[in-house]
Amino acid sequence: MELAIGIILGCCALGAGMAMIAGIGPGIGEGNAVAKACEAIGRQPESKGAVTSTMLMGCAIAETTGIYALVIAILLIFVAPNILVDILVETMQSL
Amino acid sequence: MAAINRKFKVLDAFYIAMMILPILCGIVLQVLTKPQSEGITLTGARIFFTIPMPIQNFPVTEAQVNSAIVMISIFFLCLYLTHGMKEHIELKRQHFAELIVEKVDALVKDNMGEYFMGYSAFVISILALSAFSSLLSLFGLFPPTSDVNIVGGWAILVFFLIMYYKLKCGPLYYLKGLTEPVPLLAPINLISELSTPISMAFRHYGNVLSGTVISILLATALGGLSSLVLGSLPGILGDIPLFQIGIPAVLSIYFDVFSGCLQAFIFAMLTMMNISSGFPLEEYRKRQLKKKA
Numbered sequence: 001m002e003l004a005i006g007i008i009l010g011c012c013a014l015g016a017g018m019a020m021i022a023g024i025g026p027g028i029g030e031g032n033a034v035a036k037a038c039e040a041i042g043r044q045p046e047s048k049g050a051v052t053s054t055m056l057m058g059c060a061i062a063e064t065t066g067i068y069a070l071v072i073a074i075l076l077i078f079v080a081p082n083i084l085v086d087i088l089v090e091t092m093q094s095l
Numbered sequence: 096m097a098a099i100n101r102k103f104k105v106l107d108a109f110y111i112a113m114m115i116l117p118i119l120c121g122i123v124l125q126v127l128t129k130p131q132s133e134g135i136t137l138t139g140a141r142i143f144f145t146i147p148m149p150i151q152n153f154p155v156t157e158a159q160v161n162s163a164i165v166m167i168s169i170f171f172l173c174l175y176l177t178h179g180m181k182e183h184i185e186l187k188r189q190h191f192a193e194l195i196v197e198k199v200d201a202l203v204k205d206n207m208g209e210y211f212m213g214y215s216a217f218v219i220s221i222l223a224l225s226a227f228s229s230l231l232s233l234f235g236l237f238p239p240t241s242d243v244n245i246v247g248g249w250a251i252l253v254f255f256l257i258m259y260y261k262l263k264c265g266p267l268y269y270l271k272g273l274t275e276p277v278p279l280l281a282p283i284n285l286i287s288e289l290s291t292p293i294s295m296a297f298r299h300y301g302n303v304l305s306g307t308v309i310s311i312l313l314a315t316a317l318g319g320l321s322s323l324v325l326g327s328l329p330g331i332l333g334d335i336p337l338f339q340i341g342i343p344a345v346l347s348i349y350f351d352v353f354s355g356c357l358q359a360f361i362f363a364m365l366t367m368m369n370i371s372s373g374f375p376l377e378e379y380r381k382r383q384l385k386k387k388a
Contacts, residue, residue, distance in 0.1 A: 056357060057361060057364060060298070060302075060357060060358070060361045061298075061361070063298075063302070064294060064297075064298050067297065067298055067301035067302055067305065068297060068301065070301055070305050071297060071300075071301045071304070071305075074304065074305070074308055
């Protein structure tokens with residue numbers, strides 16, 4: 001029983017950590033977006049406002065996949081262990 | 096004349112009081128019902144009570160109550176900004192109200208085109224609701240936008256609007272659009288249609304929730320750090336929260352104020368873009384002309 005609960009907790013933590021590998025993508029993407037925005041502002045300083053607002057918009061959309069991963073990681077850490085342990089205890093009692 | 100002016104001021108005071116009163120009620124409710132707990136915990140929206148329903152019980156949660164609070168506050172804010180309007184501007188708040196309306200009209204015209212000008216009211220209401228919901232966490236209340244049910248409801252509303260405009264040229268035209276560029280891709284197109292509301296809801300809710308989680312984790316870590324550094328000191332000196340002073344506030348400016356407002360803006364922008372890009376305006380005009388002819 002203790003072993004099973006330990007495996008559940010450990011695998012939830014591992015899964016959360018592996019889900020956050022998805023954070024690499026948005027990091028690279030947003031870095032690219034901001035670099036290009038800096039270049040654009042350097043070339044045309046008068047278009048700073050439009051470039052900045054477009055960049056923020058694009059960054060927020062590029063962030064989406066990272067946010068999905070974060071939601072899954074949060075669910076795996078804070079929500080999933082309780083549910084899985086409850087299911088385990090119920091099945092052990094019914095046996 | 097003086098009597099009329101005084102009456103207006105009484106009305107102003109009433110509107111301002113009604114703006115603040117719901118938030119105060121929310122804080123009182125939070126103080127009364129929040130269970131005492133050791134340290135900092137992370138929980139979802141607390142359930143106040145459940146209403147029995149035929150298919151599934153209907154729980155009334157903190158998120159729903161807080162979003163009702165935000166709605167009442169915004170309602171009285173709008174009344175305060177707009178009452179006593181005159182053609183010849185006398186009050187400062189009329190300038191402010193007209194500024195908001197003009198900005199939103201320009202935004203909608205830029206992003207959606209002339210045909211959708213009636214949507215500026217919908218866009219500003221969703222923008223204000225989302226922004227003020229996120230800002231509610233500044234009062235220490237549960238922000239309704241960090242509950243997926245609330246944001247999901249808005250996203251489903253927007254999804255129905257998108258589908259309405261997509262089906263406006265008839266269901267056959269819409270089904271034909273699904274099989275482009277090749278009929279083999281139809282299932283993938285269908286998935287991308289259905290993923291729109293999920294993506295919108297999760298983007299907004301995930302951003303606000305991640306801010307909350309990171310703030311809580313940081314507060315816990317700073318508490319541990321200050322007890323580690325000062326814990327060996329005797330008496331009351333050991334309890335000084337040295338590192339919790341000021342540092343969480345800086346993060347709160349980013350996560351609560353900046354991120355909340357940015358996500359509200361993005362939700363409104365995506366609403367506008369999805370609705371206007373889903374509607375085949377030229378085809379619709381062609382059909383209207385054909386019908387008339």
